[in-house]
Amino acid sequence: MSPTTRAERARMPLAKEVVRAAALEHGVCIRPIALRRTDVVTGQIEIIDVPCGATLASVCPTCAERKRQLRMAQCREGWHLTEEPALDADEPNDWQRALVEIRADVTKEHDAAGGPEREQLAADLAALDDEITRAGVRGNVDPDKPNRRTRSTRRRQDVADLPRRPVEARTVGKAYTGPDGKTFRPSLFVTLTLPSYGRVRSDGTPVDPTTYDYRRAARDALHFSKLVDRFIQNLRRLVGFDVQYFAAVEPQRRLAPHVHLAIRGTVSRTELRQVAAATYQQVWWPQCDEPAYGDDAAPVWDADLGAYVDPDTGAPLATWDEALDDLDADPAAEPVHVARFGVQVDAKGVLVGSDDAKRCIRYLAKYLNKSAHECHEPAGDTERAHVDRLMDELRYEPCSPGCANWLRYGVQPKNARASMRPGHCKAKAHRRTHLGYGGRRVLVSRKWSGKTLADHKHERRAWVLDLLGEMDGGTDPDRYMWEHVRPSDPDVPSISHRLLRAVAERVRWRGALDAAKARADGQLGDSAITGRAA
Structure with missing residues (x-):
């Protein structure tokens, strides 16, 4: 064997990259979280690797693909249900009842106390609420009543009318009988x-960037999730049953978000278009079109007042609630x-088990393991400039009541803090990876499959x-103590060693699973042969 040259050696892959590639090939998490597990009975200490659970392929392809497949299974199971999903809550157990009784006693003491004792009891109540949640109780035992602002529910005059029907307590679509007597539920x-927002080319970039409405595009993206939610509410009111959906939000080439929905049951195309045309989301916020302060004269934090003040006069800025009070008092x-959908509404019928159903599920999950900006990577300077212009518009656009950008418009954000700076809001809607959409990428109705x-x-x-013939005995929660470890701890093996160990375990597990599948297929084949012979 001839000795390798320096150039050949430079082209050789690094050992750790080979290990990483092997881990990916065998479906092993490449960013495992190391935990130290101590058996309190035997005293044995082990380092256990837990998958990172990333949802983006750019972070961990294995975990992201596993999450994507899980979402596909969730979509598939709930789309064509023929019976109502079981959503009956479990009966409270003794420990949950005991915690609520303790909280009742502390609540009584809190209401009767005052001063420092009342503050301490309030802290005890918060700790009890956390314990009740950990005990498996959903919701709050004693929720605070929100100070909701009411506005006129009169519909806008510039949108289509929306009839309303009584909503039946059902989520399953209607069944139809074909000429051959078969029943199907589309x-x-x-x-x-x-x-x-303006004419665009085939690559999604505007023909004329100077007339393209970037401000409206940014605000529509920020409030898109609320618009989708309003569409579902209106659809339920129009069709008269509790419509269930599995939806995926992704950007188009022009960077505007759009949504794909798998809807259980069928609705006429006319009604879908009617609901889309009649759906809108009004944003009742203080004025944020013209800034009150520039970059060189931003409001400053006054530690004594615990508020932001005008840099010239020292007068405190209006709080968020005060700004909304002024808005409510203005009759004009x-x-x-106002966010609205476009005129394009695409809908197609899908039957259970069909090739169309499989294709639609794959399409719904196509970009779930990618961030928004990865769905359509800019290929040239024109596309990158389009992204830059949208991000410039989003930089100072308020994304929520607590957004730091409100300081630019003379309003203190909700729950203001000293570290806030206009143009530097840390909400994900302002990040380049989200392109203005700060909501969840997957939207699933509560009664979709009856399961989390x-x-x-x-x-x-x-x-x-x-399939493997093994029993899941679970883990006694009181037997083990768990703690996070640092990679520099002396008892933690290197990441390459841990990945190699995981690959070996994965190969062993995959071999056992393949053998179990072969046995199951053989037994099924024997049964089928026996049945045909009989």
């Missing part, structure tokens, strides 16, 4: 988009923004264990 795959006030994502995950695990 469902829908719907796509909703935002309106045009208009919403700062954790339930679907546990079912998958139970299926594997059943």
Whole structure:
């Protein structure tokens, strides 16, 4: 074997990259979280690797793909249900009842106390609420009543009318009988988009950037999730049953978000277009079109007042609630923004088990393991400039009541703090990776499948264990102590060693699973042969 030259050696892959590639090939998490597990009975100490659970392929392809497949299973299971999902709550256990009784006693003492004792009891109540939540209780035992602002519910005159029907207590679509006597339940795959902001080319960039409405594009992206929620509410009121959906939000080439919805049951195209045309989301916020302060004269924090003040006069800025009070008192006030859908509404019928259903599910999950900016990577200077202009518009656009950008418009953000700076809001809507959309990428109605994502995950695990013929005895929560470890701890192996160990375990597990599948297929084949012979 001839000795390698320096150039050949430079082209050789690094050992750690080979290990990483092997881990990815065998479906192993490449960013495992190391935990130290101590058995309190035997005293044995082990380093256990837990998958990182990343949802983006750019962070961990293995975990992101696993999450994507889990979402596909969730979509598939709930789309064509023929019976109402079971959502009956469990009966409270003894420990949950005991915690609530303790809280009742502390609440009584809190209401009767005053001064420092009342503050201490308030802290005890907060700790009890956390313990009640950990005990498996959903919601708050004694929720504070929010100070909700009421506005006129009269519909805008510039949108279509929306009839309303009584909503039936059902989520399953209607069944139809074909000429051959077979019964089928069609469902829908719907796509909703935002309106045009100006003519665009095939790559999504504007023909004339100077006339393209970037401000409206930015505000529509910020409030898109609320618009989708309003569409579902209106759809339920029009069709007369509790419509269930699985939706995925992703950007178009022009960077505007649009939504794909798998809807259980069927709705006429006419009604879908009617609901889309009649749906809008009004944003009743203080004025944020013209800034009150520039970059060189931003409001300053007054530690004594605990508020932001004018840099010249020292007068405190209006609080968020005061600004909304002024808005409510103005009879001529208009919403700062009204979000609407565009005229394009695509809908197609889908039958359970069809190739169309499989294609739609794959399409829904196509970009779930990518961030918004990765869905359509800019290929040239023109596309990068388009992204830059949108991000410049989003930089100073308020994204929420607590956004630091409100300081630029003379309003203190809700829950203001000394570290806030206009143009530097840390909310994800302002990040380049989100392109203005700060909501969840996957939207699932509560009665979609009657199960949480954790339930679907546990079912998958139970299926594997059943196939392998193993029992899931669970873990005694009181037997082990868990703690996070640092990579520099002397008892923690190197990441390459841990990945190699995980690969070996994965190969062993995959071999056992393949063998179990082969046995199951053989038994099924023997049964089928026996049945045909009989």
